[in-house]
């Protein structure tokens with residue numbers, strides 16, 4: 538049991554493992570993904586086909602809509618989903634992630650608004666969609682990593698305020714965190730629309746629609 542927990546903890550930090558294996562992962566790099574090029578700093582989440590790719594394939598966005606990409610990382614979701622007439626706001630708590638998103642927006646000629654924010658704290662206005670490829674533990678302002686019902690609930694409340702009625706939150710999370718997220722999203726109609734594995738860990742995609750008042 539203890540060994541399984543240790544293995545899982547290690548697998549949940551794939552960057553640390555990759556950095557140990559090869560100096561390649563300690564350097565900034567350009568990663569090609571789905572017809573785009575992405576500049577990725579060390580410790581910024583790179584485009585992974587079995588994770589970001591799976592999430593991308595689960596999402597259906599209507600044209601001409603307003604979207605928030607929470608935990609934007611290198612900006613991969615927004616850049617791959619962007620179509621003319623759509624407006625994207627990208628937020629992350631990590632300054633390195635925001636640098637990558639800004640560089641990638643310029644590199645791929647995609648107009649993105651990029652804001653530093655803890656979850657949706659610094660986001661204003663109303664949106665049609667919120668996207669969140671959520672890590673198993675979320676980063677806090679103090680630099681620690683945590684996941685709990687109160688954090689999920691805080692995010693659910695923010696998402697409810699920021700979405701228009703009928704607006705949709707697409708959430709990618711671990712199977713382990715799914716029940717906590719579902720409980721936190723009690724003011725939404727929640728459906729599980731996808732299941733996959735990343736580094737052997739089961740993940741799901743939730744589609745949470747804001748109910749009419």
Ligand SMILES: C[S@@+](CC[C@H](N)C(=O)[O-])C[C@H]1O[C@@H](n2cnc3c(N)ncnc32)[C@H](O)[C@@H]1O
Nearest residue numbers: 582589608609610629630631655656670675676
């Ligand atoms: C799994 S990565 C997803 C990156 C990108 N969206 C993708 O799909 O390729 C999760 C991202 O969430 C960000 N994050 C973690 N905690 C956060 C928080 N409290 N507020 C905002 N972003 C956070 C991390 O910095 C990281 O960039």
